[in-house]
Amino acid sequence: MAPIGVFDSGYGGLTVLREFVKLLPQYDYLYLGDNGRAPYGNRSFETVYEYTLQCVEWFFQQDCALVILACNTASAKALRTIQQNDLPEIAPDRRVLGVIRPTTEVIGSCSENGEIGILATRGTVLSESYPIEIHKFFPDMRVYQEACPMWVPIVENNEIDTPGADFFIKKNLHSLFHKGPGIDTVLLACTHYPLLKDKIQEHLPIDVKLVSQGELVASSLTGYLLRHPEIEQRCSKNGQQQFFTTDSTEDFDSHGSLFFGAPVKSRYLELKNH
Known part of the structure; x- marks a missing residue:
């Protein structure tokens, strides 16, 4: 087994893995959620x-x-830092990729008028990663960001179909469109947010396009594997997925199945802090 590794601080990355499996079901995947030390955002x-x-x-x-x-x-x-400093030392023949670049490379072509809204966690918004990366590929794009600190807890506490979820989604969308009334494309730049997609859609202006990150990253991974046969040939293909968590497996399995859209059976991994 030489699976493709998929890493997240918790469950959210399962929405990305779900898109990988949908688009590239033949590969083996190994998922690790570092739930014991989540959230990473702060x-x-x-x-x-x-x-x-x-x-x-x-x-x-x-x-x-x-x-x-x-x-x-x-x-x-x-x-x-891992790509530039660590890989050359510890594993020059292996690759580590993220979700921001493949998203920002294509998001500009989703918009008709060059105005994009980003919904993300406070940490992602403060890092300015999305505006910086988008402007590398689409210098004239106008990017508006809105931090949605309540959305992850809403998802993780299974409060998706409650008045509270409606309240915070409306509040954040109102704030985003106040900053950029002309936005025609909204990107969900947090892997938890696809679980709120239907609800967000309800409160969005009718002609605004809503884009989930997982779909963009999955399509980018397909292209990457085609361009890099030296990596692709080393990935095993038995169509299997394995799941590990650094916290309670019971908790991971019950939450994880919501994100993955199918039952999840995880194993516990103990990681010692350095």
Whole structure:
């Protein structure tokens, strides 16, 4: 087994894995949720980097030639350092990719008028990763961001179909469109948010396009594997998925199945803090 590694601080990355399995079902996938140390969003760059690197090294021990950080915080705060400083030393023949770049490479072409709204966690918004990366590919794009701190707790506490969810979704969308009334495309830049997609759609202006990150990243992974046969040939293809968590497996399995859209059976992994 040489699976494709998929990493997240918790459950959210399962919405990305779900799209991978939909588009590329033949590959083996190994998922790790670092639930024991989640959330990453409010942690320092140094801590996120240290935790993420430790998990990446674990994936390498499991024979993964390719690891995807399906976590916006890890992609924003740890990916570049791992790619530039660590990989050349510890695993020059392996690759670690994130979710921000494949999203920002194409999001501009989703918009007709060049005005995009980003809905994300406070950590992702403060990192400015999305505006910075989008402007590399689409310099004239106008990008408006809105932090939605209540959305992750709503999803994780299974409060999706409640008046509270409606209240916070309306409040954040109102604030976003107040900043950019001309927005024609909204990106869900947090892997938890696809679970709120139907509800967000209800409160969006009718002609605004809503884009989930997982779909963009899955299509980008397809292209990556085509362009890099030296990595693709090392990925095993038995159509299997394995799940690990650094916290309660029972908790992971019940929450995880909501995100993955299918039953999940995880194993516990103990990671010692360095």
